[in-house]
Amino acid sequence: MSVRKVIDSCLGLFERGFPHEVSLFMWEQTATFDKIISRDELECAFEYEFPKLRSRIRENGGYFRMIPLVSFNAPEGRFLRYLVVVSFSAFRKAWGTRRVLPRQIWLYAAADAAMRNASKDNSGNFFFYATVDGSLFILVFFEGRLCHWSEESGFGDGLELLEIRLERFRRFLRTDPLFSRADSFEEFRLKGVFERRLFNDAAHDPFWRRIDLKKRTVTQITGAPRGLCWLALVLCLTVSLLCRWHLQNDSYDCVGCIDPPAEELLPPKEFHEVVFEDVVDEVPYARPVFEKCELPSFHLMGVVEHKVAVVMFDSLLGESSPLKEGMRVGRFALNSIERDRIQLGCGDSTAIVEVGGEAM
Template identity: 40%
Template sequence: MILNMTTMFRKWSFARVVPVEAKFLTWECTTTFDEIPAQAELERLFEKEFPRTCMRLQESGGFYRIWHLVSFNFADGRRSRFLVALVENPIEKNGRRVLPEQIWLSAAADQIIRALPESDNAGNYLCYAHAEGRLFVLVFFEGRLCHWSEDDVGPRAKLDLALSRFRRFLESDALFSRANHFEEIPLQGDFSQALFKRASRDSFWRGRDLRKPEVNETKEFAEFASALLGHRLFWLAILAFALLLGKIWNPAHPSILKDVMPPELSMPEISLLEVSPDWNEVMDVSESSVPQVRKPQCLLPEIFLKGVVGEELAVIAMAGESKEILVGDSLGSFEVRAIGRDQITLTCGDSSIVKKVGAHE
């Protein structure tokens, strides 16, 4: 009886989950069809796209975690979207599982969705919460969490405008535009310990821990294959013994197994595509940029504004690569004069150009 009680206490103790402060963003990368990169490759790609963010986390003792959300085929290859948790500060070592505090919102959304009457929207929901000037958006596509973004939008009076922009993002997105309708659900209330614990036990968060880097199936298979190769002498001995046993047991009949040529495997070519770290980084996709008259000597390379983070940093695509820019940086003959909520202003002499998020010239 004492042993059973001790075992129960240990299970209860290690099952406790601690909420910590973190920030979520949704990130996308593209590979060849039916391929998801190994975790180490994902981290390399993320750090290449957001070097300053990763450097800031490293300097503050923080870190990030990447969790797979959904993958789907598109014309350019296999697109995979990941939920990225940014943890600014070190986590205290206490032996307990740690998860971001805002996961209670996913449990709140699930609770409301389960209480709704049956509908024909095929499990497509846009859930949002506004607290202390911050907008949290969770998108469920065909019943599965496929997007989570957080952004500072200011007072509640600007909430309608922010949601209107996000609806336009849903209509233009490669995955979400496939849905006919997203039922909108406002999430009310403050942090709930009960909902946090409930979320920690659902299918997505169960087993996840900010203390432990994610290990995907590709990495697990690689480790398994490495272990097999590490014991190749053992397996060769087993194979030789099996062949010898077969000949001794039935020497009159040769083996009917024939050697086959091994298939040639090619490594997938990985390329980065559009990133959605915050909802406002992919908004205004239907708006056009506003070029101003510029002199012939003012040359601007072809760029595409992918997103803006906190009106301080902008992410652009130039020459097929992503790049982070700040006010004062140069792009060709132009200088980055200002970074707004969803646009950047470039100047060269008396010429000025405004680039908006998602706009094509």
């Protein structure tokens, strides 16, 4: 274990987190393979896709944070997925110096414990769901890394509605450009209620340990080493000084040695750091404009067994194309296929197209 990891572990021992009521959901952006999305561009994209949500945040004095989850390449370009934390209330001074974290991260700790105790590692691909206080929580770990989090209300004791939603999400896993790369996902249902022990375990996990919702960035480690951590740091420095003194006073001197010429180092690659600021900042008009939620023109020819929608795009010169739930039409995602119509969504925008109808 490196010195850095030892110090990080020590920092986690002394940090205390405060559970805050927020909402979490995964948000996706696409870019070209050589494009680096800046903070301003992300804020513009969020403004375009969720205007109602951002207005509500402003009205209530709340905030949002975007935590990078995963980025990957696909034929359509580079996909970047973020975990968005939304709060409709402001920070309170009573929290003091404690870190502020989402209350529901106890589910993350419960999922982590379930993965560690699983009979097979399944290459780190796991699908967890839980119903807590009438809300459905879905967490997906791809190759051992959290890559999806969603929350939906309206799931009390209705097992039929729950199974319909889960089956729809399983189809999404099979068609998603990232999750479809996995052979299978081990499925678990998490049970229980909020526990401070699980919340503390999650707060010390490497994924959450660098996050404090009170901070404008998500990469800063809060707190300072104390106690045994200071002792470990002093011991490391002492050993380093002793080794250096020993080398300088070594009796084996080099006679007639010639120092090699210094090699020229290549200049470091440019590093782009994404810093997410508070939502209350106004978006200047000079910021780059992202593509709005525009739906390509097509005709819905028919629906096959509620599973496949046959559409004809005007741009394909009369050729029909099959679509399944989870697939995209422009920036819109196909959310549901019903008996005589389909429903698509893009941020706060929805579109319903009936059989025989045309989407404009």
